[in-house]
Amino acid sequence: MWQEQIRRYALPGSVEKDPGFRKEIERVSQIGLKVVAGAEIIVSAFMTLAYMLLQPDPELVALRLMLAGTIIAVGFLTLGASRATGLRKFARPIGAISGLLTAAALVWFLLMMTAFDPTSDDTIPGQITLVTLVAVAALPLRPTDTLLFGFGMECIYVLLSLTAQELMNVGAGVDALTVLYIFMLSCLAAALTGLMYGQRRSTYEWHVSTLHAAEDLRLASARNLLSQNAASVGRLAAALSHELNSPIGALVSGVDTLLLLAARQATSEPSQQQRLVVLQNELRKSIKQSTDRLKEIVLRMQRFTNLDKAEVQSADINNILGDVAALVEPRYEGKAKVEMNLEPVPPLVCRPQQLSAVFSNLLGNAIEATNGTGRVVVSTRKRDSLVEVAIADNGRGLEPAELETIFDPGFKVTQGRVTTGNWSMFSSRQIIREHGGDIQIYSKPGQGTTVSVHIPVEGAPMGLSLT
Numbered sequence: 001m002w003q004e005q006i007r008r009y010a011l012p013g014s015v016e017k018d019p020g021f022r023k024e025i026e027r028v029s030q031i032g033l034k035v036v037a038g039a040e041i042i043v044s045a046f047m048t049l050a051y052m053l054l055q056p057d058p059e060l061v062a063l064r065l066m067l068a069g070t071i072i073a074v075g076f077l078t079l080g081a082s083r084a085t086g087l088r089k090f091a092r093p094i095g096a097i098s099g100l101l102t103a104a105a106l107v108w109f110l111l112m113m114t115a116f117d118p119t120s121d122d123t124i125p126g127q128i129t130l131v132t133l134v135a136v137a138a139l140p141l142r143p144t145d146t147l148l149f150g151f152g153m154e155c156i157y158v159l160l161s162l163t164a165q166e167l168m169n170v171g172a173g174v175d176a177l178t179v180l181y182i183f184m185l186s187c188l189a190a191a192l193t194g195l196m197y198g199q200r201r202s203t204y205e206w207h208v209s210t211l212h213a214a215e216d217l218r219l220a221s222a223r224n225l226l227s228q229n230a231a232s233v234g235r236l237a238a239a240l241s242h243e244l245n246s247p248i249g250a251l252v253s254g255v256d257t258l259l260l261l262a263a264r265q266a267t268s269e270p271s272q273q274q275r276l277v278v279l280q281n282e283l284r285k286s287i288k289q290s291t292d293r294l295k296e297i298v299l300r301m302q303r304f305t306n307l308d309k310a311e312v313q314s315a316d317i318n319n320i321l322g323d324v325a326a327l328v329e330p331r332y333e334g335k336a337k338v339e340m341n342l343e344p345v346p347p348l349v350c351r352p353q354q355l356s357a358v359f360s361n362l363l364g365n366a367i368e369a370t371n372g373t374g375r376v377v378v379s380t381r382k383r384d385s386l387v388e389v390a391i392a393d394n395g396r397g398l399e400p401a402e403l404e405t406i407f408d409p410g411f412k413v414t415q416g417r418v419t420t421g422n423w424s425m426f427s428s429r430q431i432i433r434e435h436g437g438d439i440q441i442y443s444k445p446g447q448g449t450t451v452s453v454h455i456p457v458e459g460a461p462m463g464l465s466l467t
Contacts, residue, residue, distance in 0.1 A: 021204050025140050028200070029091035032138035033082035036095045039134045040075030040102055044068045059116045067109040074101045092139055096149050099135040103128055104156045111164040111171040121171055125181050128153055136189050140200055146193040150186020157182060217430075247297075251290040258283045315352040317387055317455070318342040321378055324359045328367070336370040336393070338363070341379040345387045346457045350435055358428040362391050362451050365424075369395030369449060386437070387457050392450040398443040406441060 016022045048068035052061055078098040081087050087094060106127040113120035135141065135149060157178065164171040258280060264272075321342065329338050366376045376393045398406070407429050429439045437455035 020208065021201070024204055025200075026088050026091065028140045029095065030082055030088055032140065033078060033091045033095045033098075035138035036098055036134060037075045037079035037082060039138070040078065040098070041072050043130075044071040044075070057116060060113060063109055063113050063116075067105060070105045070109075071102050074098055074105070092141065092145070095139045096135060096141070096145065096152075099131050099149065100152045100156065103131045103153050104160065106131070107157055107160045108164070111160060112168070114172070115168075115170045121175075124157070125178055125185075128157070128182060129185060132185055132189050136193055136196070140197060141193045142197055143190040143194040146190040147186055150182060150189060154179065154182050154186070247290040247293040251287055251294070254283045254287040254290065258287070312349065312351055314347045314349055315355075316347050317345055317350075317355070317389060318380055320352055320355055321359055321380065321389065324356055324363060325378065328360055328363050336367045336374040336376050338367070339375065339377045341377060343379070343381045345380050345382045348387060348435075348455055348457060350455070351431075354431045355435070358431050358453075359389070359391075361424045361428055362453070366391050366393040366395070366449065366451070369393050369397075382457070383454075385456055386454045389453040389455075390450055391453075392448065394448040397445045397447050397449055398441075399445055403441060403443055407439075 016025060045068060048064050051064050075098075078094065081094050081098075082091065107124055110120050110124055110127070132150070132153070136146060141149065158174050161171055161174045165173045262280070322340070325338055325340060363376065363378065367374070370376065370393055374393055374395050376391065379390045379392075381388055407426050425439075432439050432453055432455065435455050437453060440452045440454075441449065442452070443449035
């Protein structure tokens with residue numbers, strides 16, 4: 001077990017087989033590349049200016065200007081690479097190479113400065129430490145990457161020290177303590193990199209698990225609302241039977257009468273023909289009205305019950321509310337008077353079936369809250385970039401404790417049976433928030449309740465698209 005933990009810590013590259021994590025590493029690497037470039041440009045300019053003020057030796061100033069120019073050039077090249085979309089996959093190695101080039105410039109010019117200031121090479125370990133810390137902090141390096149980075153700096157120091165001593169006759173050659181220091185720095189940096197990489201991996205895994213939990217919760221809420229909507233449709237069947245019986249009865253009667261008139265017309269006298277034709281035309285109009293009414297009822301039921309399809313489309317919220325009111329009101333006939341105060345509003349990019357279920361739930365709650373002679377007002381209006389739907393009743397209102405927990409899902413015991421509590425309100429708010437909006441409730445005991453729903457109209461709401 002401990003061998004697996006060590007391998008996972010020292011060689012975590014296998015986790016990048018996950019496309020999502022690899023994409024996140026590429027994103028962080030691109031940002032880190034910009035940080036490396038900024039550090040090279042800004043720190044070089046600042047340190048050169050400071051040395052020019054503190055050590056205004058002409059020879060040293062010239063070398064420091066050359067050093068700053070070299071590192072700043074590397075910084076701008078790195079910055080250009082960070083902006084190239086095609087190099088995004090290679091941001092991490094580009095950042096490491098940029099750091100090695102910066103370290104090489106620092107070591108070489110510091111060795112050259114020993115010709116004028118023998119103590120200049122004493123700052124090499126500090127400069128290498130600074131380069132290493134910037135690379136480790138900015139780039140999502142793995143421990144093996146950091147060790148290779150440290151080995152590269154080790155080679156750069158040794159080769160440049162030997163070259164400067166043999167060819168330029170400057171510097172004191174390779175310092176064993178500096179070599180040991182770079183080795184120890186590389187090991188410590190690799191350990192730090194392992195911790196940071198593991199933290200990035202844990203953060204990503206936590207983020208993915210959170211997204212999965214949120215998606216599961218969303219699906220559970222949709223299923224819960226779907227089941228409640230199905231139950232509502234079952235209760236609506238009884239109320240709709242009267243509304244369906246009326247046009248069906250008129251349709252059957254009209255067809256029977258039309259057949260009877262057609263039979264009479266075949267044997268009637270010519271003086272009666274015109275009267276029978278007029279009666280048949282009237283019956284045809286009555287039959288057409290009955291079929292249109294039946295068709296409208298069926299369409300309303302389809303729009304209301306197809307919650308499981310939930311297609312994203314452009315819809316008029318006033319039409320949705322009109323359908324909901326027409327289907328819900330018969331179920332509560334005699335309990336409350338529903339008034340519609342709908343202003344012209346822009347169409348919404350939404351899931352109409354889900355919104356139908358939400359408003360059916362809210363309107364049903366408002367009617368239930370009245371005392372049989374109540375009044376419910378449904379209104380719409382446009383406010384800035386939002387469409388506001390308000391459902392206000394003059395019912396019993398809510399106590400402060402009820403209002404505070406109105407969106408908290410849970411369970412309660414009613415007449416010895418365990419039932420769900422507030423799940424419909426919780427699901428409704430989840431659906432409205434998926435549309436980029438929110439629900440607010442204002443209520444006082446004995447003074448009624450107003451539920452205000454806000455949905456954005458400018459562009460597609462969050463998470464929704466017509467494409």
